[in-house]
Amino acid sequence: xFTRSRDRVAAVASVLxxxxxxxxxxxMLDPLWSTTGIRARVxxxxxxxxxxxTIVLRPGRPxxxxxxxxxxxxxxxxxxxxxxxxSLTSVPGGRTVTITAQAIPDGLVSNHLVHDLRPGDIxxxxxxxxxxxxxxxxxxxxxxxxxxSGITPVMGMLRxxxxxxxxxxxxxxxxxxxxxxxxxxxxxxxxxERHPGLRVVHTFTGAGAPPPEAELTVARxxxxxxxWRARHAWSCGPAPLLAAAExxxxxxDQPELLRIExxxxxxxxxxxxxxxxxxxxxxxxxxxxxxxxxxxxxxxxSAGLLPKHGCRMGICxxxxxxxxxxxxRDLRDGRVQRDPGDLVQICVSAAAGDVELEL
Amino acid sequence: MxxxxxxxxxxxxxxxxxxxxxxxxxxxxxxxxxxPEQLDSFGLEMDALREELLQARGESDANYIRRVIHxxxxxxxxxxxxxxxxxxxxxxxxGTTMLALAKILENMEIGHNVMHAQxxxxxxxxxxxxxxxxxxTCPADQWKHSHNEMHHMWTNVLGRDRDVGYxxxxxxxxxxxxxxxxxxxxxxxxxxxxxxxxxxxxxxxIEHVVDGTKSKEQAxxxxxxxxxxxxxxxxxxxxxxxxxxxxxxFPVLTGNLAANVARNLWSFTIIFCGHFPDGVAQxxxxxxxxxxxGGWYARQVLGxxxxxxxxxxxxxxxxxxxxxxxxxxxxxxxxxYAEVAxxxxxxxxxxxxxYNTGSLPKQFGSVVRRIVRLARKPAEPxxx
Numbered sequence: 001x002f003t004r005s006r007d008r009v010a011a012v013a014s015v016l017x018x019x020x021x022x023x024x025x026x027x028m029l030d031p032l033w034s035t036t037g038i039r040a041r042v043x044x045x046x047x048x049x050x051x052x053x054t055i056v057l058r059p060g061r062p063x064x065x066x067x068x069x070x071x072x073x074x075x076x077x078x079x080x081x082x083x084x085x086x087s088l089t090s091v092p093g094g095r096t097v098t099i100t101a102q103a104i105p106d107g108l109v110s111n112h113l114v115h116d117l118r119p120g121d122i123x124x125x126x127x128x129x130x131x132x133x134x135x136x137x138x139x140x141x142x143x144x145x146x147x148x149s150g151i152t153p154v155m156g157m158l159r160x161x162x163x164x165x166x167x168x169x170x171x172x173x174x175x176x177x178x179x180x181x182x183x184x185x186x187x188x189x190x191x192x193e194r195h196p197g198l199r200v201v202h203t204f205t206g207a208g209a210p211p212p213e214a215e216l217t218v219a220r221x222x223x224x225x226x227x228w229r230a231r232h233a234w235s236c237g238p239a240p241l242l243a244a245a246e247x248x249x250x251x252x253d254q255p256e257l258l259r260i261e262x263x264x265x266x267x268x269x270x271x272x273x274x275x276x277x278x279x280x281x282x283x284x285x286x287x288x289x290x291x292x293x294x295x296x297x298x299x300x301x302s303a304g305l306l307p308k309h310g311c312r313m314g315i316c317x318x319x320x321x322x323x324x325x326x327x328x329r330d331l332r333d334g335r336v337q338r339d340p341g342d343l344v345q346i347c348v349s350a351a352a353g354d355v356e357l358e359l
Numbered sequence: 360m361x362x363x364x365x366x367x368x369x370x371x372x373x374x375x376x377x378x379x380x381x382x383x384x385x386x387x388x389x390x391x392x393x394x395p396e397q398l399d400s401f402g403l404e405m406d407a408l409r410e411e412l413l414q415a416r417g418e419s420d421a422n423y424i425r426r427v428i429h430x431x432x433x434x435x436x437x438x439x440x441x442x443x444x445x446x447x448x449x450x451x452x453x454g455t456t457m458l459a460l461a462k463i464l465e466n467m468e469i470g471h472n473v474m475h476a477q478x479x480x481x482x483x484x485x486x487x488x489x490x491x492x493x494x495x496t497c498p499a500d501q502w503k504h505s506h507n508e509m510h511h512m513w514t515n516v517l518g519r520d521r522d523v524g525y526x527x528x529x530x531x532x533x534x535x536x537x538x539x540x541x542x543x544x545x546x547x548x549x550x551x552x553x554x555x556x557x558x559x560x561x562x563x564x565i566e567h568v569v570d571g572t573k574s575k576e577q578a579x580x581x582x583x584x585x586x587x588x589x590x591x592x593x594x595x596x597x598x599x600x601x602x603x604x605x606x607x608x609f610p611v612l613t614g615n616l617a618a619n620v621a622r623n624l625w626s627f628t629i630i631f632c633g634h635f636p637d638g639v640a641q642x643x644x645x646x647x648x649x650x651x652x653g654g655w656y657a658r659q660v661l662g663x664x665x666x667x668x669x670x671x672x673x674x675x676x677x678x679x680x681x682x683x684x685x686x687x688x689x690x691x692x693x694x695x696y697a698e699v700a701x702x703x704x705x706x707x708x709x710x711x712x713x714y715n716t717g718s719l720p721k722q723f724g725s726v727v728r729r730i731v732r733l734a735r736k737p738a739e740p741x742x743x
Contacts, residue, residue, distance in 0.1 A: 015591075015594065015595060015599055016595060016599060016600070018591050018592070018594075018595050019492035019493065019494060019588075019591065019592075020492070020494075023485075024432065024485075025432060025436065028429075028432060028433070028436070036484075037484075076418075076421065076481075076483075078417040078418045079416065079417045079418040079419075079420055079421030079422075079480075079481055080417075080421075080480060080481055080482055081481060081482035081483050082482075310504070310507070310508035310512070311507075311508055311511075311512045313512070313652075313655075314690075315507070315511055315512065315689050315690060316503070316507040316508040316511065316512065317475075317476040317479070317488055317503070317507065317690065318503065318504070318507070318508060320476075320479075320488075320489065332406070332409075333409075333410050333413060335413070339482075341482075342482070343479060343489065
């Protein structure tokens with residue numbers, strides 16, 4: 001009811017702040033205030049490995065979430081807002097939340113989070129979401145099969161269990177290139193010491209593709225967790241690990257016991273600007289194909305759509321459409337847009353590979 | 360159909376032109392007098408400048424617009440606070456000045472440029488062309504149509520760019536003279552005083568409703584949006600803020616009114632200096648037929664004029680003191696115009712294009728003289 005009366009005050013104040021939202025003025029006093037989004041201040045950046053760090057965030061208002069869910073995180077890098085999703089690693093109910101990011105080579109956002117973020121910085125969050133969570137009733141033992149930063153949502157679940165009913169029977173099969181790069185290794189060991197029901201098995205895969213003995217197979221599952229078929233299972237990590245897990249569980253009677261969390265990587269545009277791809281206009285449910293030279297406005301019109309537009313030469317911005325997925329290339333200067341949610345000037349942009357637009 | 364980009368011609372006319380197999384087409388010379396090859400060279404160099412600016416923009420630009428927004432909001436809050444004590448003349452004057460400056464900054468350097476999508480690259484939803492609504496009676500979406508589309512694409516093309524005289528003033532010898540034109544200095548003064556309302560009703564295109572080329576339903580929907588925006592703006596400035604001051608209702612009301620009028624006079628002055636000083640060219644439909652990208656750039660230069668002044672003028676004019684650069688690169692961040700202006704000027708000189716600039720008194724003086732001169736009945740009936 002506190003928030004409801006706050007909203008009412010905001011509604012009255014919006015007459016005074018019109019045409020801007022009241023947020024524009026309240027943020028002068030409280031930078032974390034927002035009625036439209038979620039702003040959070042960085043409280044601390046705690047190194048986990050040489051290339052991973054936990055970021056402690058204080059959102060402007062408490063975040064309701066379940067262990068295992070992820071949030072959208074928007075950070076400004078060289079003046080441009082970039083948005084990625086990260087699993088929450090803290091226990092629900094706290095005034096602060098944490099995410100743990102691992103810097104990937106050439107990863108603009110992950111490197112910024114791990115190496116450049118400083119206490120006091122403001123980040124922009126989107127509400128927690130995701131179904132990679134614990135069941136309401138834990139009626140079976142648990143198994144987590146993780147790789148790399150895929151341990152992060154699982155860490156959130158284990159911490160939550162440890163803070164609540166305890167970890168009665170859980171096995172973690174975690175995969176990392178080396179002991180140095182295994183995130184949360186010491187905390188997992190400490191948890192296992194306090195909770196006899198928790199067993200953690202690390203598999204080190206080395207750099208590059210894992211050797212055959214480190215691949216996830218039915219035989220290895222049988223060896224490391226003989227009752228794996230009877231457990232609630234979660235898997236999160238690189239695509240090959242998830243594929244191996246799916247194939248292992250497909251041989252069981254209850255493949256639905258396996259839950260999978262996929263971090264979809266951003267696509268890169270083909271190097272050759274002439275290469276287009278399949279084009280999907282999601283709001284119109286229209287599919288077509290386009291080369292890399294034809295403006296997407298023309299592609300849409302050829303597909304029978306009537307997109308709003310003005311100058312057809314990139315100056316009036318009447319035709320902008322949000323990117324759902326894939327890449328587009330600006331025909332004037334060759335710049336590529338590939339972040340979901342980016343606004344695309346379709347009169348001067350062409351497909352660069354497959355693309356989905358909200359049109 | 361497939362299309363390539365950049366197309367050889369960018370004018371939508373190229374789609375609408377009827378087949379011409381059996382006609383002898385005499386190429387219309389570009390109003391600049393430049394050959395197609397010279398125009399292409401000019402266009403390529405301007406595109407290269409644009410590309411350079413696109414590459415350069417980054418954190419310092421983002422910090423600039425956020426600093427201006429922060430300054431504008433502090434000025435507005437301080438101005439409104441001072442006006443609550445506006446029964447004391449120094450407070451009234453200080454409050455009104457700060458509020459007028461805040462409104463000028465909001466309309467010119469922030470609103471106008473944000474709605475041009477100059478800051479969309481930051482991907483900050485709070486500073487974005489698709490979400491910005493400005494402190495002005497004109498609804499943002501209608502402004503984006505009449506200004507970004509009609510004015511910026513058809514700059515100074517008579518009959519297409521409706522900013523030429525705002526359908527009220529005769530700004531060109533080629534526009535018809537009527538008896539009512541005699542009084543246009545008075546209309547101009549009135550337009551300046553009520554400039555925000557003039558702009559608000561601009562996109563209605565009343566004359567097109569009258570001649571039947573625009574539907575009444577469309578105009579009614581627009582009118583409703585304009586009315587709602589005027590209502591919200593008036594409620595804030597002329598009812599709620601004065602009422603909050605209780606017994607000091609009238610000083611707040613007059614302060615807000617004076618700030619809005621000051622904003623109107625200033626924006627009228629700057630905007631009329633952009634396209635109507637002596638030496639600025641006006642164009643006809645024939646000039647823009649099959650216009651190339653280089654031709655479009657050259658027309659923007661010929662049809663615009665800068666105002667030479669200092670950094671304060673740049674800020675308060677929303678960098679429309681660099682109207683030429685703004686028209687060449689309408690969606691590049693305004694804080695970069697000052698830096699690129701000497702290079703645009705050099706390019707113009709090298710290509711033999713006039714680069715119109717002058718002090719504010721010089722440019723505005725010539726605009727006033729034009730309004731007065733064109734109010735008089737032409738000596739001979741205008742041809743055509």
